[in-house]
Amino acid sequence: MPSLWHSIPALLLLPASISAVTLDCKHIRVDKQSFDLSALGGPKTVHQLQYLQPSISNTTFTIDICQSLKRTKGVPKSDECAGGTRVCGIERIYNQADDSSTTERVIPIAGEFSTSHGRAMDPEVTRLKDSASNSDSELEGLRVELHGGKWPETSGGSLQKAIIEFQCARDVTGNEGFEDAAEGSMLDIKSYGNLTRRAGEDAQEDDDNDDDEDGPPELPDLDKGKSLQFVSYKPDSDGVGVLRLNWKTKYACEGAYDEPPSGGGSNKTAHWGFFTWFLIVTFMLAATYIIFGSWLNYNRYGARGWDLVPHGDAIRDIPYVVKEWTGGVVDKLKGSGGSRGGYSAV
Structure with missing residues (x-):
């Protein structure tokens, strides 16, 4: 799948772009x-x-x-x-x-x-x-x-x-x-x-x-x-x-x-620093898994298109699963709203 392979070099360059951030004024540690x-x-x-x-x-x-x-x-x-x-x-x-x-x-x-x-x-x-x-x-x-x-x-x-x-x-x-x-x-x-x-x-x-x-x-x-x-x-x-x-x-x-910022409130900056790095690490792990899995499927099985992506079938089914789950929640809400105390109409 050309679009997937074109995006792989950009994903591989992600660690280099992160390391290029040489001074984070929000969190200086010394x-x-x-x-x-x-x-x-x-x-x-x-x-x-x-x-x-x-x-x-x-x-x-x-x-x-x-x-x-x-x-x-x-x-x-x-x-x-x-x-x-x-x-x-x-x-x-x-x-x-x-x-x-x-x-x-x-x-x-x-x-x-x-x-x-x-x-x-x-x-x-x-x-x-x-x-x-x-x-x-x-x-x-x-x-x-x-x-x-x-x-x-x-x-x-x-x-x-x-x-x-x-x-x-x-x-x-x-x-x-x-x-x-x-x-x-x-x-x-x-x-x-x-x-x-x-x-x-x-x-x-x-x-x-x-x-x-x-x-x-x-x-x-x-x-x-x-x-x-x-x-x-x-x-x-x-x-x-x-x-x-x-x-x-x-x-x-x-x-x-x-210290909390003036005017009250919690110190969100420290928590945001940890959360940011958590997202970066999670994204890098997910990208590595997708890239390695795609390379393995291509070389071992000669896969093409969606078959390149690990668990491609499950990923394609996500919109349908979300749609069914949303529909079930809506049906339950409608059913609870129209309840008549356990009696059904004759």
Whole structure:
């Protein structure tokens, strides 16, 4: 039966596709501790502003801890990171002269690029308490290291990675500062033009005052009030571009996985994880049995069509069995509804 044999390769690839899920934010297990970061899912952005006289550079770092970043409607592909990216950095230069902006760099920092560039995300998860750093060892939470990025996409390009420290803060959800749905959008050009002019005016005032302390003018904090904070982005000793972020959230606290969600109710996430794996294992066992049985019937008995499938006759009879059972239940309900106390009509 052609349709059956065409589906067999897809079934055989199922284990490979399951193993490709490299980071399940709903159930992160490390050192016998479980963490559920699914409440932090969705794109979150932080910024790095730099004054490049007479312009301003704004690098927007966008991260989705649970899935790949989605395309933005109306934005050219060249101005966004490729599919599979989990952490993306986009640098834009805002010019004072004509209130215009240009995209300077698009940096895929981390993601799953196995099918395109051959690089995997390879997440590394550790507890902060197990950190070699004395300061981190006193903290409670997780360090998640994500790989896979490279910029530029040339033979001489530098590898990239993101290191996110999820720090326990029991009174913070981790979504503070991202309540506005439009938060991820860039400020309009006029706002950046004003920032540029303001920065230029501050620099001119410093020159007029002959201040001995030379330095860039102070720029606004676009991430004020956010639980997610930018720390740094620079190459390490091996030349790998490293983005460091700090994320305060109650979901990084040990024991939070087993606590019921706020507002009451049971912890369905833990049960759903077990139920999901039960369905996957059951499906794989059933698929293996059908594939092996079909192969055996084909090679040993030369079977074709429905005769290939083990217990094909029983499977074909299922609709009729269900129909008869349903009809019997309906007849019983009708009989009980029309009962007259045991007396039959004369």
